[in-house]
Amino acid sequence: MRFSVLGCYSPFAPYKGACNGYLLENNNIKIMIDCGNGSFSNLQRFIDYKDLDCLIITHFHGDHFNDFEMLRKAFFLANESGERRNPLIVFAPKEDPAFEKIAAYTELFALIPIEESLERDHRFGDMVLRFFKTKHTTPCYGIKAKKGNKKISYTSDTGFTRLLAEEIIDSDYLFAEASLLEKDKNKTIHGHMTAKQAGVLAETAKVKKLVLTHINPTYNVNLLKREAELSFEGEIEIAKMFKTYII
Numbered sequence: 001m002r003f004s005v006l007g008c009y010s011p012f013a014p015y016k017g018a019c020n021g022y023l024l025e026n027n028n029i030k031i032m033i034d035c036g037n038g039s040f041s042n043l044q045r046f047i048d049y050k051d052l053d054c055l056i057i058t059h060f061h062g063d064h065f066n067d068f069e070m071l072r073k074a075f076f077l078a079n080e081s082g083e084r085r086n087p088l089i090v091f092a093p094k095e096d097p098a099f100e101k102i103a104a105y106t107e108l109f110a111l112i113p114i115e116e117s118l119e120r121d122h123r124f125g126d127m128v129l130r131f132f133k134t135k136h137t138t139p140c141y142g143i144k145a146k147k148g149n150k151k152i153s154y155t156s157d158t159g160f161t162r163l164l165a166e167e168i169i170d171s172d173y174l175f176a177e178a179s180l181l182e183k184d185k186n187k188t189i190h191g192h193m194t195a196k197q198a199g200v201l202a203e204t205a206k207v208k209k210l211v212l213t214h215i216n217p218t219y220n221v222n223l224l225k226r227e228a229e230l231s232f233e234g235e236i237e238i239a240k241m242f243k244t245y246i247i
């Protein structure tokens, strides 16, 4: 599996950065996870968007969703020119009223409510995806992907809960949101984790490698990393624009 960073910032993207978006690939299968602003443009650094097999919208907050309109226009043109006929599979939370807005484009997208997909495996070749609910201010879902004995997990947005550790247990890579420094701990009530909490989660779930993402561009990332190191003994890195992690 290959996991590439198309955008890793929140609540806004710095110069040459982008908000949350990732590309998960397995052999020829290409899945875009989240489409925060700037990420759709960056997707095209890696692949032709017309070759996408699936888009997963973990939740409808702008820093994970704002490029959807651009992606929709690109798919509209590809459909019109005949370059892309089959609808793109899109997983998204139906409980959110925004779901209805994207449900209208039936020619372009085959929408699947995540809520109705929670209890089952989604097979993409020999890779299996599963969703799990997170603790956020709006319906939001994390993702875990398994291939053989390899596992990668992405928390999307979430407050800290030990239940998450059961979902992501033994991941080779955990991409965890680390929205806050300890000094801003009071903001965790908005459904986010501190870097230190991301470390506790990784330690509890015995993950091998922790990648901190959903980075506030006003923060010192070295401090963010140091705070995660207080609670996690394994390897930690800060998500890097355009980096591909091979799992």
Ligand SMILES: [Zn+2]
Binding pocket: 059, 061, 136, 157
């Ligand atoms: Zn959010």
